[in-house]
Amino acid sequence: MSIDVEELKSAWGHPLFRVGEYLYCVDKSKGERLYCRCIRGKSDNCGARAIVDKVDFEIAVLRAIEEIFPMAEIRGCNFHFTQALWRKVQHEGLSGLYGSDPALERYIKGVMALSLVPLHRLDDAWLEVEAESPGVGFVGHEKLVRFKDYFIRTWMDNDTIFPRSLWNHHGNLGVRTTNHLEGWHSSLNKKIKSAHVNIYELISHLKKEEHDQRLQRVLLDAGNPPRPPKRKYKILND
Template identity: 35%
Template sequence: MEFIEDSLKIIFWKFMLMSPRLLQVTTSGEKFLHHDSGLGDPKRLIVFATHRNIELLKHCNEWFMDGTFKSCPSIFYQMFTIHVKLMSGKTVPVIYSFLSSKDAATYASLFSVLKEALDGFLPRLIHLDFERAVIAEVSASFPGADIVGCNFHFNQCLWRHIQHEPTLREQYLSNLDCNLNLRMLAALAFVPCKDVRQAFGTLLETEFFRTNMISLSSFVNYFEKTWIGREFGAAVFPLEWWNSYEATRQGIARTNNAVEGWHSAFQRRLGSSNPTFYKLIEQLKLEQGMMEFGVDNTAARGNDTPPKRVYRDRQRRLNELVESYENYDRIEYLTAVAQNIKF
């Protein structure tokens, strides 16, 4: 009975959303509600963005996309945001959307709404996490855009799989040789795409992997099936989506960390998980004001605050390794890169 009552409440509030005009405008009175699929849509989609936000989206070639569940009211499945990278290097949110699902059709609806406002503009780069439905729809909706999978989440995927195998997890945490060699698999992300499969095979022929293949077989099979692909089966995620070699060479962001940082800060300012829709929109309006101030302030004073020294040093070391790739033996290269990777 309680479940039925909760379900009815969700249906009721989905139908009641957006009636107060104050929820549809920013604190300065500018139109904020960009799209509402309406009361009759069982998968109701609501998108917030000002005219200026859309203009920023249309004039920035690098987008970052991410979803969150903690900050989302229970009447929706997730809040999905799109951020852009300004010329200054600062990353700011410009699209705040509320989705009722994470299936392909829902993402297609969102991207269709955005494309109508873009006047034919297509970004050059789109940064995403490893979620197949959203990646598939991004590829279909924004052809020509290069998809950049988040390297941090790539490493997190590997770490989660290690954690799911208690024996392997214990080996990883207690055996330095095992620790390094598993991170060498992650280091394949910094090998040119054309060489990844060969480097993977070379790594599996090393003494460590040959000696420990029985205990490592499950993890190696997962890695090959998900990230490398087999002779008669494509990888779940193509090499081009998770490879970071060219991104590192060109100075392109390899992670969605700036977006995740925004979500974490937003959650702290919100002060609660799964707030009411009205409370969330009021906070989003404040965020919008801060974003506008930040954009104007950055334009006035120049480049954004640089990253911390520890990250700059790691980036510098990876840059040096990538630029010297051809000078290394493959195993030496993977070893050197792995020393700059953490799970």
């Protein structure tokens, strides 16, 4: 039986401030029902009780977490947040102007940085960023207006499907992205070296991953400090 590696889903946790995987599942489907099964497996089989869940902004995942862990604090991946904004910049044809217009570049970066502003100051911060926006004389003014409308409608309005608390990371001293998860999947793909793999070979790889994770947990329990973050990330956090 051949498995598409892209069909592999994994649920992760943060024991002792170190990221580690809890659960693997393979399924061709997507959607809320599948994610509910995965999250229930994380809860029932691993004893995991979500307090904070880091996710991308897939609506089916958000609804599944809310169903299984109604009291969980859900935060979206900050990388996916800024990536969504940048895709809109590209979609509106502003990316070419971004590199040549300092005012536009400063404005877009300011919008992206709103995820790090205290929630109670978000409206004021948005007005401050908006005050520095390129004016009517800007060559891409109409495109920029459409970008602003998108940002307000999708991320700022009170009735948006992505509430501010979902994408705001002020005060979050832990991970702000799901890049560690995507990095793990990328690493596994390189080890397997094939887009399609026999299921028994995949299980063999996952058993080795589990063994490595258990070993890391033993070391942490024995008092070994977790691997320190790279210097550039430490500077950003400070």
